[in-house]
Amino acid sequence: MTNLEGAPAEASDVRGRVAELHAIREQARRGPSERATEAQKAKGKLTARERIDLLLDDGSFNEVEPLRRHRATGFGLEAKKPYTDGVVTGWGTVHGRTVFVYAHDFRIFGGALGEAHATKIHKIMDMAISAGAPLVSLNDGAGARIQEGVSALAGYGGIFQRNTKASGVIPQISVMLGPCAGGAAYSPALTDFVFMVRETSQMFITGPDVVQAVTGEKVSQNGLGGADVHAETSGVCHFAYDDEETCLEEVRYLLSLLPQNNRENPPAVESDDPASRRGDSLLDLVPADGNRPYDMRKVIEEIVDDGEYLEVHERWATNIICALTRLDGQVVGIIANQPQSLAGVLDIEASEKSARFIQMCDAFNIPLVTFLDVPGFLPGVDQEHGGIIRHGAKMLYAYCNATVPRISVILRKAYGGAYIVMDSQSIGADLTYAWPTNEIAVMGAEGAANVIFRRQIADADDPEAMRARMVKEYKSELMHPYYAAERGLVDDVVDPAETREVLIRSLAMLRDKHADLPSRKHGNPPQ
Numbered sequence: 167m168t169n170l171e172g173a174p175a176e177a178s179d180v181r182g183r184v185a186e187l188h189a190i191r192e193q194a195r196r197g198p199s200e201r202a203t204e205a206q207k208a209k210g211k212l213t214a215r216e217r218i219d220l221l222l223d224d225g226s227f228n229e230v231e232p233l234r235r236h237r238a239t240g241f242g243l244e245a246k247k248p249y250t251d252g253v254v255t256g257w258g259t260v261h262g263r264t265v266f267v268y269a270h271d272f273r274i275f276g277g278a279l280g281e282a283h284a285t286k287i288h289k290i291m292d293m294a295i296s297a298g299a300p301l302v303s304l305n306d307g308a309g310a311r312i313q314e315g316v317s318a319l320a321g322y323g324g325i326f327q328r329n330t331k332a333s334g335v336i337p338q339i340s341v342m343l344g345p346c347a348g349g350a351a352y353s354p355a356l357t358d359f360v361f362m363v364r365e366t367s368q369m370f371i372t373g374p375d376v377v378q379a380v381t382g383e384k385v386s387q388n389g390l391g392g393a394d395v396h397a398e399t400s401g402v403c404h405f406a407y408d409d410e411e412t413c414l415e416e417v418r419y420l421l422s423l424l425p426q427n428n429r430e431n432p433p434a435v436e437s438d439d440p441a442s443r444r445g446d447s448l449l450d451l452v453p454a455d456g457n458r459p460y461d462m463r464k465v466i467e468e469i470v471d472d473g474e475y476l477e478v479h480e481r482w483a484t485n486i487i488c489a490l491t492r493l494d495g496q497v498v499g500i501i502a503n504q505p506q507s508l509a510g511v512l513d514i515e516a517s518e519k520s521a522r523f524i525q526m527c528d529a530f531n532i533p534l535v536t537f538l539d540v541p542g543f544l545p546g547v548d549q550e551h552g553g554i555i556r557h558g559a560k561m562l563y564a565y566c567n568a569t570v571p572r573i574s575v576i577l578r579k580a581y582g583g584a585y586i587v588m589d590s591q592s593i594g595a596d597l598t599y600a601w602p603t604n605e606i607a608v609m610g611a612e613g614a615a616n617v618i619f620r621r622q623i624a625d626a627d628d629p630e631a632m633r634a635r636m637v638k639e640y641k642s643e644l645m646h647p648y649y650a651a652e653r654g655l656v657d658d659v660v661d662p663a664e665t666r667e668v669l670i671r672s673l674a675m676l677r678d679k680h681a682d683l684p685s686r687k688h689g690n691p692p693q
Contacts (some may be wrong), residue, residue: 194232194233194250197248197273198273211344211366212343214254217269221417223259227256227267230290230293234282236314238281238317252274252276255286256290257290257294260422263421267302268287269306277306278311280321283311284318284322292328295335298336305342305343325353329357333356333529336426336428340360341361342362344366349371358526359478361407361416362392362407363408366410368392370390374389393407423490435492435495438472439494441494445662445665445666447468448465448663452577456605459506461506466537469493471494476491479523482519484507485508485509485512486516486520490532496677499524499526500535500537501588501589502537502539505539510540510541525564528568533571535573538579538580539576541584543558558583560692571673573672573673574588574589576598576601577604580606585606598655599658600647600650601665602662603647647659
């Protein structure tokens with residue numbers, strides 16, 4: 167005999183009660199029905215529990231409130247009260263370290279958030295903050311549960327408030343594995359990293375139907391808010407992958423590079439890559455001619471442990487590179503201009519991308535290494551009208567505010583305000599190194615000569631010859647490789663092949679760096 171929920175009827179002894187418990191737990195674990203599971207699979211999506219199993223170490227998951235059910239009535243809800251209420255919450259381990267997780271179960275109410283559903287998420291977020299461990303959300307939900315009205319909306323408010331409370335305290339990672347629409351999209355935007363899966367995950371505030379009704383624009387869900395759109399155009403998504411398995415494996419890799427909380431350092435590992443390894447290929451990778459492009463990624467690969475790094479926002483603002491990697495087993499964050507894209511200039515998107523990355527690294531005690539090859543800020547009416555001043559100031563503010571170890575290396579060009587902003591010694595870099603190919607100046611020699619010697623060039627019998635002479639004179643006087651070092655603005659000019667060893671020794675010295683910020687409630691960063 168069974169009750170309406172499919173569990174054994176009330177038993178009169180302990181063994182009967184235990185059997186009833188196991189039956190209820192099994193029903194909660196299975197989910198609503200095979201048909202619902204098949205529908206989920208038909209969309210190319212895994213179930214909530216399959217996703218958790220891929221994320222966490224085998225057998226480590228501990229579920230919280232699996233028997234929770236909603237208390238709402240009306241619109242037929244009183245007749246449909248499934249266990250879990252559409253979200254699986256708990257904790258487990260990733261590489262042996264505690265991680266908290268919640269996963270929407272799209273099979274139950276389309277993963278929509280109701281009061282009980284939200285309360286479960288609030289609880290697991292509070293536990294993560296109290297325990298000082300990362301929080302991973304596996305998002306696959308249809309937004310607020312309309313049948314529960316404002317109670318559902320208040321549930322989102324509680325999530326946003328906790329996202330903000332946890333910001334800079336514990337790592338927060340959002341993994342988009344299905345739809346995420348309306349106000350629900352703001353929780354991922356408040357977290358440190360957003361992962362998406364192509365074709366199956368979308369994020370937008372208003373869906374295609376509303377967009378068409380209001381603006382007349384026709385667009386598909388993926389065209390409006392798919393993984394590629396957010397990875398390349400909006401910058402909302404940090405990582406995009408073709409399938410859930412690869413996506414969740416990369417989440418595990420990211421967690422291996424992050425500390426548990428802001429009171430700890432990132433996990434160090436033993437490295438088989440010798441700290442003293444020379445990088446002689448760097449002498450050929452970077453052309454001495456400042457106008458010739460090259461791939462900064464190859465420079466990074468040559469310097470870091472085993473050539474391995476995790477690039478953040480790889481496909482957005484490609485003129486700057488932000489990456490997590492290791493040097494002698496210690497985690498570092500790298501910010502580097504990319505001469506292959508827009509000559510490595512700084513623009514609005516590059517400034518925003520790097521500013522957020524710098525703040526994340528500083529919050530979680532990750533030292534910063536900056537590789538400079540920057541000709542300046544991108545000129546243009548669009549950039550000026552778009553607010554390059556305030557957006558560029560975000561990057562400047564982030565660097566100036568960072569108290570972690572900071573080392574900059576000037577490979578070639580470092581011109582004007584972009585040189586100052588890219589963690590120059592004058593804004594607080596602990597150590598600044600330069601290669602013998604460096605050119606540090608207010609602007610390029612050609613532009614400088616045209617300004618300084620404008621009258622001489624105009625009055626010369628042969629203006630072009632005079633211009634060439636003045637350019638050569640300016641370079642020899644103010645742009646030779648040792649000019650900044652002679653004035654103490656660069657700590658040393660180093661052999662490019664020794665960059666890895668120099669960085670590792672410098673970071674080891676700075677490992678116990680301590681810097682206090684002025685007493686204040688918080689700063690007021692540029693917006």
